């Protein structure tokens with residue numbers, strides 16, 4: 001899995017990932033590139049990546065994420081006086097993400113996909129698309145992934161239904177992990193983000209158990 005980073009060096013990362021895919025993904029997808037659907041150009045990029053893989057005869061591996069550097073990207077673009085690469089609304093990002101899932105399932109003979117998301121609607125959509133396409137829950141070409149300590153309700157329920165689920169485990173020295181942990185904390189502070197969703201779930205469960213009014 002090659003992670004996606006800030007847009008100003010993503011082209012280089014994409015180039016390296018595609019070189020590795022052309023070399024190692026001849027029989028199945030082993031190397032995966034990451035596509036950030038908060039960028040307005042990335043659905044087109046997914047389609048171009050698919051066409052390139054078809055032309056060169058290798059399997060495309062993609063991890064689909066919404067994207068982690070929203071504020072940084074917008075600030076960088078504003079400073080440079082250029083258009084931000086980020087969608088102008090969360091709704092547009094959600095639509096791009098779900099369209100990308102649809103595209104991958106439609107082209108599953110050539111694409112392997114890992115849905116790196118904590119968003120219940122997107123995870124549910126992928127299970128529905130798989131069901132509609134007659135794809136088994138444990139098909140090795142489709143994975144779900146969540147970060148350790150986040151969205152366990154998604155990971156556990158998907159795994160219980162037989163879907164392939166991975167949990168990303170950050171490890172390393174504290175000072176090296178701090179930028180990563182800081183990003184997660186920033187993400188969690190957004191109103192539409194993970195913490196509010198998980199807090200709502202925990203609060204309703206506490207109420208159900210009579211531990212909270």
Ligand SMILES: Cc1cc2nc3c(=O)[nH]c(=O)nc-3n(C[C@H](O)[C@H](O)[C@H](O)COP(=O)(O)OP(=O)(O)OC[C@H]3O[C@@H](n4cnc5c(N)ncnc54)[C@H](O)[C@@H]3O)c2cc1C
Nearest residue numbers: 003004038065066067068089090093116117118119145146
């Ligand atoms: C397994 C895994 C691997 C990951 N790997 C990477 C990686 O390699 N690179 C990377 O960049 N990120 C990575 N992420 C983080 C990911 O990009 C998201 O930041 C995070 O998962 C939150 O998005 P969500 O899909 O879970 O759901 P949600 O909480 O529904 O979506 C939040 C996301 O929506 C987008 N968004 C929010 N507000 C707006 C707005 N106003 N306009 C446009 N878009 C908006 C942002 O991307 C924000 O992070 C990974 C996440 C997971 C679970």
